[in-house]
Amino acid sequence: MIAKISETLEPINLQGGWPTPRLHPTKEIEAASSALFRQKDVQQSLRYGPELGSSNFRGAIADWLTESYAPKAGSVVSERVAITNGASNGLACVLQKFSDPCYTQGVWMVEPTYFLACPIFRDAGLGGKIFGVPEGKDGIDLEYLGNRLREVDENTLLPMEPRKTVEGGYPKIYRHIVYIIPTFSNPSGGTMSVESRKGLIELARKHDALVVSDDVYDVLRWPTLEGETLEKVGTCTPRLVDIDRNLEGFSAWGNTLSNGSFSKIVAPGIRAGWVEAMPALISAMGTVGATVSGGCQAHFASLVVEKMLSSGALSSHIQKTLIPTYRTRWLSMTKAIRKHLYPLGVRIVGDEGETVGKIAGGFFLYLSFKGCSASGPTIAKTALEKYNVKIAPGGIFSVPDDPESKIRGEDTYLHGARLCWAWNEEVVLVDGIERIAKAILDASK
Ligand SMILES: Cc1ncc(COP(=O)(O)O)c(C=O)c1O
Incomplete structure (x- = not known):
């Protein structure tokens, strides 16, 4: 029945x-691809690209981010941006370079969580150290996270040497990774307040954690009131990366990384995105093995998106x-x-x-x-x-x-x-x- x-x-x-x-945006993608093929140096687009992505595109993304967020700490510069082939691979590359199964003591995921990130942490050898942290009204529960970080740090027999050494090409390994989606979270839909974001950065600094935030939905925002004009929303909620570099005491590596993607604003099959962080960290992103072997992992797709961004089509x-x-x-x-x-x-x-x-x-x-x-x-x-x-x-x-x-x-x-x-x-x-x-x-x- x-x-x-x-x-x-x-x-x-x-x-x-x-x-x-x-x-x-099929027409826009087609127009951008055609424009690329009409260029005299089209062959360049079909060669391997620079490790961190096209410098023009990195600059264009930096300008677009500056416009979208109007960061109090000042404009985003291209040295803070590297092209990835989407947020999932961005996270995988970050873990390959900045985490170590021996040294990194915990991955802290806001729960309810974006469950497809879990296997990415396991792939990086961090299985067995992946923990949930409850999400409250105002984002990740900072008191819970603080207590757990302290507990884990106190119970770890350090100094434990990373297998990934500075000499081996790993200039910075974080002791913890925190994973969150602070704005329009997947799945909860929640957005963390600025105060809470500051609290998270302070915790991250204290415990040598890198906060990886998937900022993939930020620009898709509108007023809830019917009839209200879209201009009412102003610029996006400050990202953790912008708050981090604006708070006294930031380090050269920083404790935050913004993971961006064109999957949600162009099309998922484009498989292109970017990461933004302190220039030292971004520079090291260019030394990820799979990137060194062949350059930027989304070179051609990223050049198509670059055309869409520079023409205003995006x-x-x-x-x-x-x-x-x-x-x-x-x-x-x-x-x-x-x-x-x-x-x-x-x-x-x-x-x-x-x-x-x-x-x-x-x-x-x-x-x-x-x-x-x-x-x-x-x-x-x-x-x-x-x-x-x-x-x-x-x-x-x-x-x-x-x-x-x-x-x-x-x-x-x-x-x-x-x-x-x-x-x-x-x-x-x-x-x-x-x-x-x-x-x-x-x-x-
Ligand atoms: C929070 C979050 N991060 C990452 C992704 C995947 O992004 P990408 O397609 O750029 O790998 C998604 C897609 O659903 C998502 O919701």
Whole structure:
């Protein structure tokens, strides 16, 4: 009987975190590629590129970041930027160069976490040292993190020599890595306050940690108030890297790294991105083995994006297509949630009821089912099996390497689910929410 109802319904996927293919800027990518091929020195684009990426592109990204964030510490300079082939590989390269399975004592991941980062840490030999840190109202729980860092440091028999030595080409190994998505987090949707960001940097400095922040959703932002102009949002929330270099006592290596990607603002298949950090750290990024063998790992793709950035096509795509589309979808989705799910006890995590003057953004929101009569996993299962709507159940966002993660999440994110508005059009999103409402009613029987 259950199968029959679900078979009559078109599947709706609210789990995947990808843009609708119609939002890929195909014409702009084509124009940028053609412009590249019309250049006399097109052969240069097809050769191996410089390790840190094209210097023009690094400069163009630095200018674009300066414009997007207006950092108090001053303009972003190209020496702070290296081209990567996306945030995932950016993280992998950072770990190859700046972490060491012997010396690095812990990877601290905000939980609920972007679970696909976990295997990247394991690949770097850091399995067994990957821990979750709960996310509170204001981002990562600093008190918890501080206590755990102290505990681990006190219980480690140091000095323990890194296997990766300075002489071997590893000029700086961090003792800890912290991984977070401080703005429009995946999955929670939360944004960390500036005060909390400062607190995190202070902790990182004290414990020799590198905070890697995936800043991949920052520029996709809009006012929550319907009718409010987009200009109202101003520049992006200061990144950890900008705060780090503006706080007295910063080191030559720094304690923060911003991991950026064109996957969310051009197209995922482009596989190009950048990292920003202190110039010393960026310079060492150019010595990652797989980069030295052949240069910048995303050379051709990055030159295409460079054309899009320098022609204004990228900014225009973000401002005129992505933001208005996502904003409209977000409005429809949140309205439908309030109408159909709030009466059943559901809440959007972080929703304070008053949306005037606030900013939303990114790809995701997180629902809490704590106020419902049925449990989160049962709701997700019923939604899929009976109503053919897929949501990302809270259980997938724990840190699997940390046995305590699931226990900590019992009272919070495990009773929820992540929903994405980037993949589906408005009408499908609303249909999906209506189906979830039915699933909750069924699951509560
Ligand atoms: C937080 C976060 N980091 C990284 C990625 C992947 O980025 P890239 O495609 O640049 O590897 C995603 C994609 O969903 C993400 O949400």
